[in-house]
Amino acid sequence: NLPKIAWIGLGIMGSPMSENLIKAGYDVTGFTLEQDKLDRLAAAGGTAAPSIAAAVRDADVIITMVPASPQVEAISYGPDGILENARQGALLIDMSSITPQTSVDLAKAAGDKGIRVLDAPVSGGEAGAIEAVLSIMVGGTQADFDIAKPVLDALGKTIVLCGPHGSGQTVKAANQLIVAVNIQACAEAVVFLEKSGVDLTAALDVLNGGLAGSTVLTRKKDNFLNRDFKPGFRIDLHHKDMGIVTDAARNVGAALPVGAVVAQLVASLRAQGDGGLDHSALLRAVERLSGA
Ligand code: NAD
Numbered sequence: 001n002l003p004k005i006a007w008i009g010l011g012i013m014g015s016p017m018s019e020n021l022i023k024a025g026y027d028v029t030g031f032t033l034e035q036d037k038l039d040r041l042a043a044a045g046g047t048a049a050p051s052i053a054a055a056v057r058d059a060d061v062i063i064t065m066v067p068a069s070p071q072v073e074a075i076s077y078g079p080d081g082i083l084e085n086a087r088q089g090a091l092l093i094d095m096s097s098i099t100p101q102t103s104v105d106l107a108k109a110a111g112d113k114g115i116r117v118l119d120a121p122v123s124g125g126e127a128g129a130i131e132a133v134l135s136i137m138v139g140g141t142q143a144d145f146d147i148a149k150p151v152l153d154a155l156g157k158t159i160v161l162c163g164p165h166g167s168g169q170t171v172k173a174a175n176q177l178i179v180a181v182n183i184q185a186c187a188e189a190v191v192f193l194e195k196s197g198v199d200l201t202a203a204l205d206v207l208n209g210g211l212a213g214s215t216v217l218t219r220k221k222d223n224f225l226n227r228d229f230k231p232g233f234r235i236d237l238h239h240k241d242m243g244i245v246t247d248a249a250r251n252v253g254a255a256l257p258v259g260a261v262v263a264q265l266v267a268s269l270r271a272q273g274d275g276g277l278d279h280s281a282l283l284r285a286v287e288r289l290s291g292a
Contacts, residue, residue, distance in 0.1 A: 060091065
């Protein structure tokens with residue numbers, strides 16, 4: 001008997017991920033703020049719930065995929081939230097990328113009510129969500145990880161228990177640091193190559209075959225070539241993640257000199273009204289600095 005799933009947060013990631021669970025045979029009841037996303041869930045064979053409480057009441061496993069810590073707190077706490085309405089023994093898997101401390105606090109508050117919790121943020125983007133090949137970085141206990149693993153297997157390919165509650169978020173913060181710096185390096189190379197008059201398609205192809213190649217370059221190549229900045233992963237969300245990694249690193253005394261510069265460039269894009277664009281729009285920041 002497969003566990004019954006409740007899914008809260010059906011956005012760019014949550015919609016395709018929940019649909020992969022439906023395809024794998026799970027019974028999924030979902031709630032999110034946009035009616036069109038609820039309609040999409042129902043069309044895919046899931047059940048649209050009228051509220052968080054209704055969605056989670058009978059669930060064995062509750063998965064949340066919302067933007068940031070404030071939304072995780074909003075859906076978890078209070079009389080209409082998950083903790084008040086889930087049944088004892090249910091497992092709450094928060095897959096949002098949030099502050100590690102929020103995950104630690106949530107695990108404690110849920111534990112007091114007999115609800116198990118894992119933090120399980122993901123990497124791999126919208127494409128990874130659709131193809132069910134996400135990397136999933138998990139924080140929590142081995143026993144809860146063992147319960148979650150078959151469910152997570154329907155969503156991702158590389159699924160690793162990183163340590164106690166909050167560890168998944170810490171690893172995700174490192175992931176976001178690496179991705180932002182990598183995009184920035186690619187964007188600088190693109191502007192340099194274009195200003196030099198080199199054929200960009202040829203250049204990116206050959207670069208990708210060598211040590212400069214990366215998942216970022218593979219996945220974002222067309223964004224760079226076509227100046228297509230439809231998200232994908234929004235600058236607003238990457239701004240949030242650069243804040244998380246900057247704070248977490250400061251707390252442990254780790255220096256992020258390059259990360260700090262890239263965080264400023266992400267913030268500047270946001271300040272110029274580009275927060276809704278894909279993070280490959282770091283190219284725009286470099287172009288502006290280069291007068292391109
Ligand atoms: P999104 O904005 O597309 O979706 C967020 C969803 O959360 C929306 O459908 C919204 O209705 C729902 N939501 C927000 N507040 C809610 C509430 N109070 N009650 C119910 N639903 C609520 O965001 P996304 O791109 O899917 O990202 C979700 C999370 O995944 C973020 O933490 C992000 O950092 C992370 N992430 C995103 C990507 C990506 O490529 N987009 C990749 C990896 C990780």
